[in-house]
Amino acid sequence: MKPGGFQQWLKDTMGLDASTIGPTVVERAVASRMTACGCKQLAEYWQALRASPLEQQELIEAVVVPETWFFRDTxxxxxxxxxxxxxxxxxxxxxxxxxxxxxxxxxxxxxxxxxxxxxxxxxxxxxxxxxxxxxxxxxxxxxxxxxxxxxxxxxxxxxxxxxxxxxxxxxxxxxxxxxxxxxxxxxxxxxxxxxxxxxxxxxxxxxxxxxxxxxxxxxxxxxxxxxxxxxxxxxxxxxxxxxxxxxxxxxxxxxxxxxxxPPRADSGVAVSAAMLATTASALAGAAAKATTVKAIAKPRPLARPAPSASPVPTVAESAEALLDAAQRLADNGDFDRAAGSCQAYLQAQGPSARALYLLGLIEGAKGRNELAEDYFRKALYLQPQHEETLMHLALLLETRGDAAGGRVLRLRAQRSRRTAG
Ligand SMILES: C[S@@+](CC[C@H](N)C(=O)[O-])C[C@H]1O[C@@H](n2cnc3c(N)ncnc32)[C@H](O)[C@@H]1O
Structure with missing residues (x-):
C-alpha cells in the first residue's frame, strides 16, 4: 500500500483533493493514525482502516480544515x-x-x-x-x-x-x-x-x-x-x-x-458529444466551402419534436448552434470539450464576443482567473456593452479585492441593460 492509496480513499470518500491542502498533510494524518492504532506498516493500517468505520471517521477528522469564524465575509x-x-x-x-x-x-x-x-x-x-x-x-x-x-x-x-x-x-x-x-x-x-x-x-x-x-x-x-x-x-x-x-x-x-x-429548470439540458462533434465538423466544412451545411439540428429546444420539413440552417445558424452546444457542455462541467468547440468556432468564424466570453467562463471555472480576465477583456474590446461579460468581469475584479473596478463595470452593465430595454 502506497501513501497515494490513502489520498485516493479520501478523495473517493469525502471528495478531498489532497493537492489543495498539500499531500504532506495527508501523510502526517496517516502517520499519526498509525501510531494511535499501533500499526507499524502502511498495509497494516490500510487493513485497519477498511475494516473499521470508526477509524475511517478518525482519518477524516485528521484531515478536515475546520477554519471558520463569526461573520466571515460579512x-x-x-x-x-x-x-x-x-x-x-x-x-x-x-x-x-x-x-x-x-x-x-x-x-x-x-x-x-x-x-x-x-x-x-x-x-x-x-x-x-x-x-x-x-x-x-x-x-x-x-x-x-x-x-x-x-x-x-x-x-x-x-x-x-x-x-x-x-x-x-x-x-x-x-x-x-x-x-x-x-x-x-x-x-x-x-x-x-x-x-x-x-x-x-x-x-x-x-x-x-x-x-x-x-x-x-x-x-x-x-x-x-x-x-x-x-x-x-x-x-x-x-x-x-x-x-x-x-x-x-x-x-x-x-x-x-x-x-x-439557480439556473432555470430548463437550462441545463445536456448535449451529447456526438452532436457537438457533428456540429463542429459540419461547421468546419461549411466554413471551408462557404456554403450551407446540411441538416444540423439546433440544440434548443430539445424537448419538442423536429418539424418534418425543417429549413436547412445557414452557416451562421450552425455556428451559433456550436456555441449553444459549447455553453451546455460548460454548464455540465465538460470544460475541455466546451473550450475546444469555442476555439473551433473562433477559427472558423473569426473573433466573437460570445465565444471569448464563454472561454472566460470556462477558465474562471478552472480557477485560472488571469486567463479568464484576459478573455473577458477581449470580449469587451469586440463588444463593449456585452452585459454578461461586464457582470462576470466585475465579479472577478471584486473577488480579487478591486471593488472600485467592479463597481465601474456593474454601472456599465446597468447602462447597457437600460439601453437594451
Ligand atoms: C473551511 S470549513 C468551512 C466552514 C464554513 N462554511 C466557512 O466558510 O467558514 C470546511 C468544512 O468542510 C467540512 N467538509 C469537508 N468535506 C466534507 C464533506 N464531504 N461533506 C461535508 N462536510 C465536509 C469539514 O469538516 C470542514 O468543517
Missing part, C-alpha cells in the same frame, strides 16, 4: 438579512424560512445566519437552519455554543456584546439562537445525502468546493441545485464564485456577497 450575512429580514416575514405570513449551512464546521456560520436575521427583526420562531458537516468533532463543539477568541475576528465585534454571555472559558450563545440550528452529521457525497428537492430558501456552501477536484465540485453543485428553491439564493466563498457561474447560476448582484440564483 457582506453575505448583510445580503441574507436584507433579502429575508422582517420584510420577508411580513410578506410570507405563516411561512418558515428554511436555510442550510453546508459545511457548518464548528457552527459559527449557521449561528451568524440566525444572529444576522434576528438583528434584522426576523422572528426567530419562524427560522429553521439545518447545519451539516462531516466532522463529528466540529459538530460537538458547535452544539455547545461556547466559543473562544479565535471565533471572533476583525474589529466589528459589537454583535458579541449583543448576543453572547461571557462565561468561564469564552462566550456562550443563548438557547434562543442555538435552538434555531439543527446540526446534522453528513457527507455531501453520500448517495442518501439530505433527501428531498427545493427544500431551502438559501444555502451557504462556503469554503468546501475549494477542497474538491473539478468533477466533485460539479457533482456537489448538482446537489445544491436540487436542494435550493427556484427563487433561492446560494452563497459561496469568494474563490468559488467562478465555478458557480460556470454551472448556470446567475449573480444575485448583491455586492461582495458572492450570492447566486
Amino acid at each position: 457582506q453575505a450575512f448583510s445580503a441574507l438579512s436584507e433579502t429575508y429580514g422582517l420584510h420577508w416575514a411580513v410578506t410570507h405570513p405563516g411561512d418558515r424560512l428554511r436555510l442550510l449551512s453546508l459545511p457548518c464546521s464548528t457552527g459559527e456560520e449557521p449561528y451568524t445566519m440566525a444572529m444576522a436575521l434576528q438583528d434584522a427583526g426576523f422572528p426567530l420562531e419562524r427560522l429553521s437552519i439545518d447545519a451539516v458537516d462531516i466532522s463529528e468533532r466540529a459538530l460537538a463543539k458547535a452544539r455547545r455554543g461556547l466559543y473562544g477568541s479565535n471565533s471572533f475576528r476583525g474589529r466589528e465585534l459589537q454583535f458579541r456584546e449583543r448576543h453572547f454571555t461571557t462565561v468561564a472559558g469564552g462566550w456562550q450563545l443563548p438557547e434562543t439562537v442555538r435552538s434555531r440550528v439543527n446540526f446534522i452529521q453528513g457527507n455531501v457525497l453520500d448517495v442518501a445525502f439530505l433527501p428531498g428537492e427545493a427544500v431551502y430558501d438559501a444555502i451557504f456552501c462556503r469554503n468546501l468546493l475549494i477542497y474538491f477536484d473539478a468533477d466533485t465540485q460539479i457533482r456537489t453543485v448538482g446537489i445544491l441545485k436540487r436542494l435550493l428553491r427556484p427563487q433561492g439564493l446560494l452563497f459561496v466563498g469568494p474563490a468559488e464564485a467562478g465555478l458557480i457561474l460556470s454551472q448556470g447560476f446567475a449573480s444575485a448582484q448583491l455586492p461582495m456577497a458572492f450570492a447566486f440564483r
Whole structure:
C-alpha cells in the first residue's frame, strides 16, 4: 500500500483533493493514525482502516480544515438579512424560512445566519437552519455554543456584546439562537445525502468546493441545485464564485456577497458529444466551402419534436448552434470539450464576443482567473456593452479585492441593460 492509496480513499470518500491542502498533510494524518492504532506498516493500517468505520471517521477528522469564524465575509450575512429580514416575514405570513449551512464546521456560520436575521427583526420562531458537516468533532463543539477568541475576528465585534454571555472559558450563545440550528452529521457525497428537492430558501456552501477536484465540485453543485428553491439564493466563498457561474447560476448582484440564483429548470439540458462533434465538423466544412451545411439540428429546444420539413440552417445558424452546444457542455462541467468547440468556432468564424466570453467562463471555472480576465477583456474590446461579460468581469475584479473596478463595470452593465430595454 502506497501513501497515494490513502489520498485516493479520501478523495473517493469525502471528495478531498489532497493537492489543495498539500499531500504532506495527508501523510502526517496517516502517520499519526498509525501510531494511535499501533500499526507499524502502511498495509497494516490500510487493513485497519477498511475494516473499521470508526477509524475511517478518525482519518477524516485528521484531515478536515475546520477554519471558520463569526461573520466571515460579512457582506453575505448583510445580503441574507436584507433579502429575508422582517420584510420577508411580513410578506410570507405563516411561512418558515428554511436555510442550510453546508459545511457548518464548528457552527459559527449557521449561528451568524440566525444572529444576522434576528438583528434584522426576523422572528426567530419562524427560522429553521439545518447545519451539516462531516466532522463529528466540529459538530460537538458547535452544539455547545461556547466559543473562544479565535471565533471572533476583525474589529466589528459589537454583535458579541449583543448576543453572547461571557462565561468561564469564552462566550456562550443563548438557547434562543442555538435552538434555531439543527446540526446534522453528513457527507455531501453520500448517495442518501439530505433527501428531498427545493427544500431551502438559501444555502451557504462556503469554503468546501475549494477542497474538491473539478468533477466533485460539479457533482456537489448538482446537489445544491436540487436542494435550493427556484427563487433561492446560494452563497459561496469568494474563490468559488467562478465555478458557480460556470454551472448556470446567475449573480444575485448583491455586492461582495458572492450570492447566486439557480439556473432555470430548463437550462441545463445536456448535449451529447456526438452532436457537438457533428456540429463542429459540419461547421468546419461549411466554413471551408462557404456554403450551407446540411441538416444540423439546433440544440434548443430539445424537448419538442423536429418539424418534418425543417429549413436547412445557414452557416451562421450552425455556428451559433456550436456555441449553444459549447455553453451546455460548460454548464455540465465538460470544460475541455466546451473550450475546444469555442476555439473551433473562433477559427472558423473569426473573433466573437460570445465565444471569448464563454472561454472566460470556462477558465474562471478552472480557477485560472488571469486567463479568464484576459478573455473577458477581449470580449469587451469586440463588444463593449456585452452585459454578461461586464457582470462576470466585475465579479472577478471584486473577488480579487478591486471593488472600485467592479463597481465601474456593474454601472456599465446597468447602462447597457437600460439601453437594451
Ligand atoms: C473551511 S470549513 C468551512 C466552514 C464554513 N462554511 C466557512 O466558510 O467558514 C470546511 C468544512 O468542510 C467540512 N467538509 C469537508 N468535506 C466534507 C464533506 N464531504 N461533506 C461535508 N462536510 C465536509 C469539514 O469538516 C470542514 O468543517
